[in-house]
Amino acid sequence: MQTFRFELGELPPEAEALRAEVREFLRQELGDAAPVRRAHSWGGFDREFSKKMGARGWIAMTWPKRYGGHERSALERYVVLEEMLAAGAPVSAHWIADRQSGPLLLRFGTEAQRQKFLPAIARGELSFAIGMSEPDSGSDLASLRTRAERVPGGYRVNGTKVWTSNAHLADYMIATFRTSHDPAKKHEGLSQFLVDTKLPGITMSPIIDLAGSHHFNMVVFEDAFVPEDMRVGEEGAGWKQVTTELAFERSGPERYLSSFALLLELIREVSKDPGERAAATVGRLVAHLATLRQMSLSVALMLQAGENPNLEAAVVKDVGTTFEQEVPEVVHALLGVEPTIDTGSDLQQVLGFLMQRAPSFSLRGGTREILRGIIARGLGLR
Amino acid sequence: MNELRTILGDVVTRLFTDLVTKDLLESAETGAWPEALWQAVEENGLTLPLVPESKGGAGGSWGDAFVVARAAGRHAVPLPIVETIVGSWLLSTSGLDVPSGPLTIAPVHREDRLRLARAGSGWRLGGTAARVPWGRAAGHVVVTEAEGRMMVALVARGAGQVKTDQNLAREPRDTVVFDAAPVVAAAPAGRGISAPAVSLYGALVRSAQMAGGLDYLLRQASQYATERRQFGKPIGSFQVIQQNLAVLAGHTAAAGTAAANAFRAADRGDAAFEIAVAKVRVGEAAGIGASIAHQVHGAIGFTYEHALQFATRRLWSWRAEFGGEGEWAAELGRAVAERGADALWPHLTAR
Numbered sequence: 001m002q003t004f005r006f007e008l009g010e011l012p013p014e015a016e017a018l019r020a021e022v023r024e025f026l027r028q029e030l031g032d033a034a035p036v037r038r039a040h041s042w043g044g045f046d047r048e049f050s051k052k053m054g055a056r057g058w059i060a061m062t063w064p065k066r067y068g069g070h071e072r073s074a075l076e077r078y079v080v081l082e083e084m085l086a087a088g089a090p091v092s093a094h095w096i097a098d099r100q101s102g103p104l105l106l107r108f109g110t111e112a113q114r115q116k117f118l119p120a121i122a123r124g125e126l127s128f129a130i131g132m133s134e135p136d137s138g139s140d141l142a143s144l145r146t147r148a149e150r151v152p153g154g155y156r157v158n159g160t161k162v163w164t165s166n167a168h169l170a171d172y173m174i175a176t177f178r179t180s181h182d183p184a185k186k187h188e189g190l191s192q193f194l195v196d197t198k199l200p201g202i203t204m205s206p207i208i209d210l211a212g213s214h215h216f217n218m219v220v221f222e223d224a225f226v227p228e229d230m231r232v233g234e235e236g237a238g239w240k241q242v243t244t245e246l247a248f249e250r251s252g253p254e255r256y257l258s259s260f261a262l263l264l265e266l267i268r269e270v271s272k273d274p275g276e277r278a279a280a281t282v283g284r285l286v287a288h289l290a291t292l293r294q295m296s297l298s299v300a301l302m303l304q305a306g307e308n309p310n311l312e313a314a315v316v317k318d319v320g321t322t323f324e325q326e327v328p329e330v331v332h333a334l335l336g337v338e339p340t341i342d343t344g345s346d347l348q349q350v351l352g353f354l355m356q357r358a359p360s361f362s363l364r365g366g367t368r369e370i371l372r373g374i375i376a377r378g379l380g381l382r
Numbered sequence: 383m384n385e386l387r388t389i390l391g392d393v394v395t396r397l398f399t400d401l402v403t404k405d406l407l408e409s410a411e412t413g414a415w416p417e418a419l420w421q422a423v424e425e426n427g428l429t430l431p432l433v434p435e436s437k438g439g440a441g442g443s444w445g446d447a448f449v450v451a452r453a454a455g456r457h458a459v460p461l462p463i464v465e466t467i468v469g470s471w472l473l474s475t476s477g478l479d480v481p482s483g484p485l486t487i488a489p490v491h492r493e494d495r496l497r498l499a500r501a502g503s504g505w506r507l508g509g510t511a512a513r514v515p516w517g518r519a520a521g522h523v524v525v526t527e528a529e530g531r532m533m534v535a536l537v538a539r540g541a542g543q544v545k546t547d548q549n550l551a552r553e554p555r556d557t558v559v560f561d562a563a564p565v566v567a568a569a570p571a572g573r574g575i576s577a578p579a580v581s582l583y584g585a586l587v588r589s590a591q592m593a594g595g596l597d598y599l600l601r602q603a604s605q606y607a608t609e610r611r612q613f614g615k616p617i618g619s620f621q622v623i624q625q626n627l628a629v630l631a632g633h634t635a636a637a638g639t640a641a642a643n644a645f646r647a648a649d650r651g652d653a654a655f656e657i658a659v660a661k662v663r664v665g666e667a668a669g670i671g672a673s674i675a676h677q678v679h680g681a682i683g684f685t686y687e688h689a690l691q692f693a694t695r696r697l698w699s700w701r702a703e704f705g706g707e708g709e710w711a712a713e714l715g716r717a718v719a720e721r722g723a724d725a726l727w728p729h730l731t732a733r
Contacts, residue, residue: 003600003631006639008646019731086727260727267723274719280708283715287662290655290730291640298639312635319632369621375631376624379604 003378004311008294009301015079022083025056030087036342036349038088039261042254043215043357045169046090047127053091054124059098063106068119074304078253078297085257092166097121097128100248101174104192108233108241113194117172129167131175131195131219132242135160139370141176142186142239146221148177148193154227155179155193157201160220167217168204170197174245176238190238194230201225211356249365250313252300256292256320258361259327262354263289265347266331281334288323292316311378314371321361321368328355391449397426398457407692410460411552415519420461420484429463432471433480439470444586448645451587452638455594455700458692460553462486462516464587469523472579475572476534483539484520487580488558490704496560498528498535498568505565507537510557513703517556518544525571525579532571532579537563549699551692574651582657584704586644589660592668592700593641595693596634599675602690603627607678623678630674633667640664647733655733658714665701665710672697 029049030038037044053059061077063069084091102121105113120126137144146159157177167173173195180189197204201224207216233241263285270278295316302309328339331351338344339352362368376382401419410416423429431446433439440446451464462484469485488511489496496509507524514522522537542558549555571579604627607618617623644660647653672694676683683690701707718726 003604004635006635006642008639008642082731264723264726267718267726270715271719271722274716276712279715279719280712281715282718283658283711283713284662284666284707286714286718286726287640287659287711288636290659291636291643291663293730294643295635295639315632315635318628319636322632369625372625372628373621375628376618379600379624379627379631381604381607381618381624381627 003380004315005302005309006295006298006312007301008298011075011079011297012073015073015075018076019079019083022058022080023087025052026083026087026089030089033088034349035088035261035265035346036353039350039353040090041085041088041258041261042091042095044088044090045092045127045166047093047124049090050094050124050127052124053094054122059094059124060102060118060122063102063118063122067106067114068122070122075300078300082253082257082293082296085253086260088261093127093169094121094124096130096166096170097126099252100130100245101128101172103248104174104232104241104245105194107244108192108237110229112229113232117194126172127166127170129164129170129173129197129217130245131161131164131167131173133161133163135162139367141242142190144176144178144190146175146177147181148179148191148226150179151225154225154230157193157195157221157224157226160218162207162216162218164217164219165215167197167219168206168214173197173219174232176242179235179238187239189236190242191235192232192238192241193226194232195224195226196230199224199226209356210359211353246366247308247310247313250310250317250371253293253296255317255365256289256296256323258321258324259354259358260289262327262331262347262350265350266327266334269335269347278334281330285323285327285330288326292320292323295319311375314366314374314378317365318368318371318375324361325358328358387446387449390446391453393426394428394450394453395456397422397428398453398459402457402459404689404692407458407460407689413554416460419459423459423461423463424482429466429484430470430480431467433474437474437480438482439474439480444645444648447587448590448642451590452594452597452641455591455696456598458551458595458598458696462520464591465515465520465584468580468583468587469521471583472523472525472534472572472575473536473567475575476569477572478534478536478567478569481521481536481566484516485523486514486516486520487523487525487584488514488517489524489526489580490514490584492578492581492705496524496526498524498526498533498565499562500529501562505535505568506562507535507542507560507565508562510559511542512557513547513549513555514558515703516554517542517558518546518554521566522558525575525577527577528568532575532577533568534571534575535568536566538566549703551695551699553696553699581704582654583648585661585710586648586653586657588700588704589637589641589644589657589664592664592697593634593637595697595700596630596637596664596667596671598693599671599690599697600627600630600634602693603630603675603678606683610680617678626674626678630671633671637664637667637671655714655717655729658710658717661705661710662707662714665707668697668701 148155430439435441640663647656
């Protein structure tokens with residue numbers, strides 16, 4: 001029985017050469033950005049930064065050139081990603097489109113959709129949001145109820161999406177709607193659409209997170225008209241496409257680096273006078289981090305080889321988010337400093353930010369319980 | 383994995399599956415030396431992966447050694463295979479001949495001091511080495527300083543006075559007192575062999591064995607969960623059991639990756655960072671993994687009758703041998719702190 005494989009591999013020389021270039025770019029762009037800003041990691045939204053990334057050719061790196069891509073390897077993309085995340089670069093204006101919306105269009109979109117959207121995404125000019133969850137459909141995504149009814153020339157949409165990150169900033173949303181209803185077959189009858197966030201009939205309202213920040217939204221559709229040519233893929237093929245999209249979402253280095261900024265602050269603090277306990281605490285976290293990087297890299301290498309490491313990606317996300325969530329707890333246990341919002345030391349502020357952000361790590365992109373269910377299926381238990 | 387390594391993996395798995403039976407494991411726990419198994423292991427060339435072919439070895443790499451060590455852990459093989467792998471590597475790297483038969487390595491504890499002194503045209507060894515794996519049954523490969531440089535020496539089995547002891551899995555862990563013991567051969571340590579080489583490479587091979595032990599736990603516990611029925615269905619159909627086994631899977635995957643990475647680093651040369659990472663990460667996985675595997679098995683897994691304990695008792699011992707997680711984590715942490723926070727990411731990505 002071989003349930004999963006984590007083969008080690010090497011990044012090719014061209015990927016490593018790129019790393020130096022990316023680091024120099026980040027040094028210039030981020031300079032002496034405050035640690036707490038870096039701690040936002042892929043939460044930071046900065047269109048100017050995204051356009052610079054686009055100009056460098058670091059968005060859409062693996063896509064065909066005819067769609068504005070750069071036909072580079074998935075491993076070169078991986079290096080850019082992990083460097084961005086380790087530095088806490090504000091990638092969120094292009095991140096979703098680069099990671100999942102673009103690849104989805106490449107795979108299932110029409111030629112016209114690809115021509116229209118992909119080059120603009122590649123330039124860092126088009127920002128995307130994801131419309132999946134609904135008030136009554138979270139982990140049970142297939143139960144979603146927002147309806148898209150056929151009308152002449154397109155669809156009329158009614159319903160509500162929630163937790164839609166950055167929908168208030170994004171230009172488009174890839175949304176999954178119900179196009180036919182058979183209670184016995186809830187996985188069928190779903191379809192995906194490209195939705196212009198400025199369409200009439202769409203009302204957005206902020207959902208403020210526990211720390212007082214606005215990135216989530218509630219998006220209400222009231223007789224919003226979506227043209228036929230904005231449907232992505234076949235009508236009714238939405239479930240298969242959504243699961244493909246979620247696989248893109250689960251496999252990257254963003255699933256273990258979210259608390260990296262805090263680990264750096266901890267090391268800065270401990271370096272002053274590393275006692276045995278502090279050294280052991282840092283060493284243990286670094287052992288976890290170093291191992292996760294190899295696991296994540298292993299998934300990237302499998303993707304590059306054209307394999308389908310869905311199980312491995314779920315394992316990395318589960319182990320990775322457990323680590324990310326543990327870092328603030330470990331820092332608290334060792335140092336006991338009070339987490340703060342915008343006063344106190346860098347360490348305190350980064351701790352304050354991540355302490356409040358950490359609960360989301362094992363919710364976004366599939367809850368811990370859903371992922372462990374996927375892993376259990378891989379073990380032959382279900 | 384390359385093709386030869388896949389073949390090697392098949393060979394060891396078949397050999398251990400056939401020969402390392404429950405009866406053999408129980409017999410070994412009473413102190414019996416499984417000679418037939420040793421012969422088979424030696425004949426299949428599994429004990430000298432790092433010794434050049436010209437010296438009677440397999441002329442392979444640490445990557446090959448990983449395959450053997452992990453399988454030895456998976457099957458709880460009651461022999462000093464990994465100790466022989468490290469010992470023979472120390473000898474051949476230092477230009478010494480490798481004897482046939484089992485070898486062990488010393489000192490296991492860094493604070494144990496062994497003294498090598500010239501005597502006529504040869505050398506003699508003095509000092510006490512505690513917790514030496516199979517100290518009673520194997521030749522001793524010793525790394526110690528003499529005359530201002532690191533030396534590797536071979537001392538024959540029986541040349542020291544042995545006070546027998548054992549670990550939780552009843553594997554021999556003997557105290558060996560060398561009183562001007564005759565040295566078969568000694569030479570300046572070969573390239574890359576430093577003062578803590580025994581604890582470093584001991585930690586390396588224990589990591590692989592533990593990764594193998596975790597492989598066994600995951601397979602065995604998943605299997606049991608599909609067979610054992612309660613409340614009218616297999617216990618593996620309960621989400622709480624599934625979730626726990628998924629956690630075990632995560633630790634098993636992390637352990638296998640960390641150990642494999644350390645062996646790859648050993649093939650490159652300086653592996654101190656990766657070995658420390660592996661001993662810390664795998665050791666932590668071992669504790670959590672043993673706990674989950676036992677919980678899934680319920681009372682039957684707590685019996686001597688059930689084979690689960692052959693793995694879990696080894697994991698509980700192995701994680702403490704050649705430095706526990708705390709010791710290695712502190713060493714790792716000090717090195718990281720010394721390089722400074724800004725060096726962490728460049729260091730990680732450069733390796």
